[in-house]
Amino acid sequence: MDQQQEKKNDKISVEDSALGIRIENFQDKFRLYWNEKDKQRFIDITIRELMSFFDMLLDGETKLKTRVTKKSMLLCKSHGFQKGKIWVYYKGDLQVEWGYFLFKFTPMDFYKLVSLFKNAIEELKKIQVIESRKMEEKQHYVQLYFYSGLLSLAFAAFSLSTTVVFLFFALEYITYPFVMFSFSAVYFAVFFFFQQQSAKNLRENVEEDFYTKLLPVLHTLPVNSRKLVEMFTILLMVFTIMAIYFAKSIPKIIAFYSRSTRMM
Secondary structure: OHHHHHHHHOOOEEEEOOOOEEEEEEOOEEEEEEEEOOEEEEEEEOHHHHHHHHHHHHHHHHHHHOOOOOOOEEEEEOOOOOOEEEEEOOOOOEEEEEOOEEEEEOHHHHHHHHHHHHHHHHHHHHHHHHHHHHHHHHHHHHHHHHHHHHHHHHHHHHHHHHHHHHHHHOHHHOHHHHHHHHHHHHHHHHHHHHOHHHHHHHHHHHHHHHHHHHHHHHHHOOOOOHHHHHHHHHHHHHHHHHHHHHHHHHHHHHHHHHHHHHHO
16 A cells, blocks of 8 residues: 555656647656647657756747747757757747657747646656655665664674683673674674675775775884884783683672572
């Protein structure tokens, strides 16, 4: 039901019964219908062609109003598409050409044709605004999902390292970090399965940033500096001591709160 309503909302159909001309969207293109010798004919035009057709009509409308000579002449041509032309005759009638579309109009009917195309363009812009809003909303949720996948990867790495520390210092409580690692790893696996293209783009961007931005900075670092080596050595010792401390303290905290709960 919702899909049928959405398709109905995406439908564009403008018509001038007096001219016998109708414009409506068909799949990802537009169809221009007209009557010729009691037969209905049509041509398919893309959105770009529709815009170019409309620009040609506007150009022809402007030149028709400022026309000073009464001789027959080529009034204007479409830009980028050789198939579009507008001819004006000495009596004032106009002939509009676009591919197989070849139609003569009086000046008043020509203005009606311009209004018909204008209405079709306005309907198209309304649909494009709605689709743009939908895409922005979808992109917002896609970004949240992508960030959650990256967060699950970081959490999986953290819980894995915690599991390794608990393996040596708190084996009886290793279940807790291992369960966290399992859940985060499974979530990241599902995320990666559905976001392989996004992950590929991220990897390419990271590689590009690494070679173009980070690597030149790393070359400027004093790698052979004694202070730099000492700093990284101290940080490694601090992180190791913190990991051992938490591995020792967390079981005691759990045991303390377990006794408090039983006493209550």
